[in-house]
Amino acid sequence: MEELIAITRGKIEKRQLSPEQEAKWTDWKWQIKNTIRTIDQVEQILGIEFETKEKEQISQTIEHFPMSITPYYISLVNIKDYKHDPVFKQAFASVRELEIADHDMLDPLGEEKDSPVEGITHRYPDRVLFHVSNVCAMYCRHCTRKRKVGDRDFVPSKEQLEKGIEYIRNTPEVRDVLLSGGDPFLLGDEMIDWLLGEIEKIEHVEVVRIGTRTPVVLPFRITDKLVEVLKSHGVLWLNTHFNHPKEITKDSKEALEKLAFAGIPLGNQSVLLAGVNDCPIIMRKLVHKLTQNRVRPYYLYQCDLSEGLEHFRTSVGKGIEIMESLRGHTSGFAVPTFVIDAPGGGGKIPVMPNYLISWSDHKVILRNYEGVITTYQEPEHYTGGNCDLHCDRCELQHVLKIKDEEEKTTGVAKLLADFDDIITLTPNEEDTDDNRQN
Numbered sequence: 001m002e003e004l005i006a007i008t009r010g011k012i013e014k015r016q017l018s019p020e021q022e023a024k025w026t027d028w029k030w031q032i033k034n035t036i037r038t039i040d041q042v043e044q045i046l047g048i049e050f051e052t053k054e055k056e057q058i059s060q061t062i063e064h065f066p067m068s069i070t071p072y073y074i075s076l077v078n079i080k081d082y083k084h085d086p087v088f089k090q091a092f093a094s095v096r097e098l099e100i101a102d103h104d105m106l107d108p109l110g111e112e113k114d115s116p117v118e119g120i121t122h123r124y125p126d127r128v129l130f131h132v133s134n135v136c137a138m139y140c141r142h143c144t145r146k147r148k149v150g151d152r153d154f155v156p157s158k159e160q161l162e163k164g165i166e167y168i169r170n171t172p173e174v175r176d177v178l179l180s181g182g183d184p185f186l187l188g189d190e191m192i193d194w195l196l197g198e199i200e201k202i203e204h205v206e207v208v209r210i211g212t213r214t215p216v217v218l219p220f221r222i223t224d225k226l227v228e229v230l231k232s233h234g235v236l237w238l239n240t241h242f243n244h245p246k247e248i249t250k251d252s253k254e255a256l257e258k259l260a261f262a263g264i265p266l267g268n269q270s271v272l273l274a275g276v277n278d279c280p281i282i283m284r285k286l287v288h289k290l291t292q293n294r295v296r297p298y299y300l301y302q303c304d305l306s307e308g309l310e311h312f313r314t315s316v317g318k319g320i321e322i323m324e325s326l327r328g329h330t331s332g333f334a335v336p337t338f339v340i341d342a343p344g345g346g347g348k349i350p351v352m353p354n355y356l357i358s359w360s361d362h363k364v365i366l367r368n369y370e371g372v373i374t375t376y377q378e379p380e381h382y383t384g385g386n387c388d389l390h391c392d393r394c395e396l397q398h399v400l401k402i403k404d405e406e407e408k409t410t411g412v413a414k415l416l417a418d419f420d421d422i423i424t425l426t427p428n429e430e431d432t433d434d435n436r437q438n
Helices: 002-012 019-025 028-033 039-046 052-064 079-084 086-091 158-169 189-200 224-231 250-261 280-292 316-326 411-416 429-437
Strands: 120-124 127-131 176-180 207-211 236-240 266-272 295-302 337-342 347-350 356-359 363-367 373-377
Touching: 002 019, 002 039, 019 028, 039 052, 079 086, 120 158, 127 158, 158 189, 189 207, 189 224, 224 250, 250 266, 266 280, 266 316, 280 295, 280 316, 295 316, 316 337
Parallel strands: 127 176, 176 207, 207 236, 236 266, 266 295, 295 337
Antiparallel strands: 120 127, 337 347, 356 363, 363 373
């Protein structure tokens, strides 16, 4: 404990560490071994003291939603104003997490009901989410999976993971597999190598994605050995989770550089959090720093309706305001998609300002980011082609093989399809469940 305090406070106060201390600090396993889990540790490391009543309340929160912070991440806290620090707010337990609102849910995204086998969430027709671990480097206070992460640390065995792999193998519609958790990078290199290798053997899987927050909270996990493991496999995409520009440090930049130089496309998924990043200036700075480090801003999430997140949630209007401050004010590839992950398992729904104002038979009325209103003239003779799925009669040249396309088409796309006679869409729970698992 004394060594942990000495090393971490040395980093906070920018004191030079000895070579031995520096070696421990940059060892991701040392960071995990010395994870900070108690209020007393936080007080000693940051040199602060909570009032007795507040400490009792925070203890109650930790009993319900455990706390786990890496020494690296807590070293980023501004101890002079820790109560407003974005790192502190994301890492340290708050009594407000015990305020369960009427609309809060244990499983707001309906992942359990969309799970055909343990560890697999199959919501969209062509892709699955594969939960490969419940363990994270840090338990983020805004985690949508509070019911899993931190409440019970669990790393599946190979035998348990093979059930998920077998489901993917037996479901040819799946072309995209997202490894999530927890954090897949909290698995050992050998397990990651085995897991990617097994999925790679499945012919119909075209791409594997990995979701990890280690570049943010434990950048030392991105070792040369791990990068070599990742490079040895097929098409990989990696999404990380920076919420504030303060999190992009020298160490995180080095981790991102290793991944980028390995040829792995990088994306970022942020969550809009009250008191952390609900500011157009902060979000613009974040996306700029991300793109400077070869990370494409991918999603900006509206905070989910998970239990204990009410104090983190902003209005949807705040997200729209932020999107207005980005579109046209920065590079197009630096603008994420603002989404609400629909409660009950409806999936991600894009939400954006209204740029299409109106339209007629011959023109559409648009407005740009400056408020300038303009028109776009529709073509005079465009008729389009009716698709009856008889590709051999189609004048468009392509080499696609259409297989059971009519059966695959669902939702609004089915209403628009020429090959279907449906005129009214009335989803029911049974149909929705079938669509997600087929």
